[in-house]
Amino acid sequence: MNISALTRNRVLLPGLVAVLAGLAVACPGPTPTPTTTTTSTTTASTTTTTIDPNCAAYTPSNVALSSSTATAGGGINVSGTGEAGKLVVITLRSVSTFAIVNPGTTATVQPDETWSTPLTLPGSLAAGDWDVIATAQGCTAEATASLTIVP
Numbered sequence: 001m002n003i004s005a006l007t008r009n010r011v012l013l014p015g016l017v018a019v020l021a022g023l024a025v026a027c028p029g030p031t032p033t034p035t036t037t038t039t040s041t042t043t044a045s046t047t048t049t050t051i052d053p054n055c056a057a058y059t060p061s062n063v064a065l066s067s068s069t070a071t072a073g074g075g076i077n078v079s080g081t082g083e084a085g086k087l088v089v090i091t092l093r094s095v096s097t098f099a100i101v102n103p104g105t106t107a108t109v110q111p112d113e114t115w116s117t118p119l120t121l122p123g124s125l126a127a128g129d130w131d132v133i134a135t136a137q138g139c140t141a142e143a144t145a146s147l148t149i150v151p
Helices: 003-026
Strands: 061-065 069-071 075-081 087-094 100-108 114-120 128-136 142-150
Touching: 061 128, 061 142, 075 128, 075 142, 087 114, 100 114
Parallel strands: 069 142
Antiparallel strands: 061 075, 075 114, 087 100, 087 128, 128 142
16 A cells, blocks of 8 residues: 555545534434324204104005096095004105105094095196105105196
8 A cells, every 4th residue: 555545545534434424414314294283173963853763663554545646636535554543644746856745634543554534636736747655753764656647
């Protein structure tokens, strides 16, 4: 080894160590990932719906109409079977538009488990196919019969 190489290494080595030490201080590691904290507040609401506890087991059935065709403003008889003592609510639903019409008709199921009621058809019913729907009061299960309103 010659003297110029030793001198160069002796001078360069301490300088190199100093530079590397400076880099270690300047580069502490990976850049931390920024964090975002989001706080949201919701308002709790309570909806109470009273449903007859017998709904799961009760749906009116065997809904029958005295005629499958009628005119708006006319009338028919609606009958069926159900659980004695229950109140059956009759509504109408348009097959084409799904519009619901409530003529305000109800019937009470008799001890022999049958019910029957006259249904006055509103004069505003559009001509076409309608479902006559029977439900137990407070329940969503339904039974239907088809009715055609003719001009």
